[in-house]
Amino acid sequence: MRTINLQFQQKQSLNLSLRLWLPLLQLPLQELSSHLETISYENPFLEVKRPFEHTMSSHSSGIIEELVMGCESLHEKILEQIVPPLFPTPISQKVAHEILCDINEDGYFDGDIEKIALTCNVYKEYVEKVRLRFSKLEPQGIGALHVEESFLFQLDALSDDIDDELYNLVIKMIDQMAKVDKFAKHHRFEEAKAIIKKFSNPPAVEYKATSKQIIPDFFVEVEDDIKIRINHDYYPDIIIEDPFSSKNDTIKEKLKEARDIVNLLELRKTTLYKIVLLIVERQLPFFVGGELKPLSMNTLATELSFAESTISRAISNKYIESKNGVFALKSFFTNAVSSKELSSSEIKNFINQQIEYENKDEPLTDDDLLLKIEQRFNIKMVRRTITKYRKLMNVASSKERKKVYKVQA
DSSP states (O other), X not given: OHXXXXXXXXXXXXXXXXXXXXHHHHSOGGGHHHHHXXXXXXXXXXXXXXXXXXXXXXXXXXHHHHHHHOXXXXXXXXXXXXXXXXXXXXXXXXXXXXXXXXXXXXXXXXXXXXXXXXXXXXXXXXXXXXXXGGGGSSSTTTTOSSHHHHHHXXXXXXXXXXXXXXXXXXXXXXXXXXXXXXXXXXXXXXXXXXXXXXXXXXXXXXXXXXXOOOOOSEEEEESSSEEEEEOGGGSXXXXXXXXXXXXXXXXXXXXXXXXHHHHHHHHHXXXXXXXXXXXXXXXHHHXXXXXXXXXXXXXXXXXXXXOHXXXXXXXXTOEEEETTEEEEGGGGOBOBSSSSSOBHHHHHHXXXXXXXXXXXXXXXXXXXXXXXXXXXXXXXXXHHHHHHHHHHTTOOOHHHHHHHHHHHO
């Protein structure tokens, strides 16, 4: 019986640590203090001192407070909505959290449905079903794959306020946005257009406009050797207060939770340090002026003996600063284009260079770009891949660019 109780206590302890650990790993640096303070409100042994509070004067504390606190982030806004009844079961909530990891700063989902299905041990159809529930969340349009679907999500939120004729017209106009003028003769065209104009594009535009200053988690210098320095200044100080000892189980649990927080905060630092070091080593050419190389999260996960989902959580909303600028950790993961050591990043940069210096009277078509890429890199590709890359970079088609060039001229 004693053995069973010990096993139960160990399992409880592990569950507590996991519950504390995953948010600590995933949260952006500037949100750590707020998160830990929330925990401290229910733990008498835990005191959280915000960064700079013990060293900065009152004159500058307002600036620091603004940097650390900011406003509610997009991540926090969505996270608080992943609850019943929309996400009624633990597995639906787990899938929703994984989807949240892959929602970019614009509010679009840019993850891999199949990978999330494998991580959560569910069918990919179930993951897609959960993703579509994001259409009910705020900001409206969040979690969509692209602008058209985002508009459909936002239209869905208005479905009770507009009649069927107008609703169906807006759907058709969204579906054919490139040719929207063909609906101009419809007697409700102006009404439909006014509705579409009210949609947020991108869906997280409000959060982009009021976003907090990006605070890098690490500073990276690459010269004769690699120097990685953690940004300790924005980590809160944790003080454990143990004024008395007690045999009360509830009190002992809270004291253990407080001590776990200290250990897990250090574990966050070492985990991120290992990930950043490996990223820098693998992408060394980029830090000395070259291109990004193919790198997958699975590669890092295998090398560090982590689950791929852990890598995904760890790099979410994390940044490093180097002499080249500030970069999201997520941006260092790029797919191989072919069997050659060639990344999609190199292809995209090449496309940008070609378009920058193209003939303004006869802009390069996707077929033209395909030919140039095949000649430059000696690989075989298909035109739709070039089109996909161009759209990902928000580069208009050759016809649209030609119109813009004429206007500029």
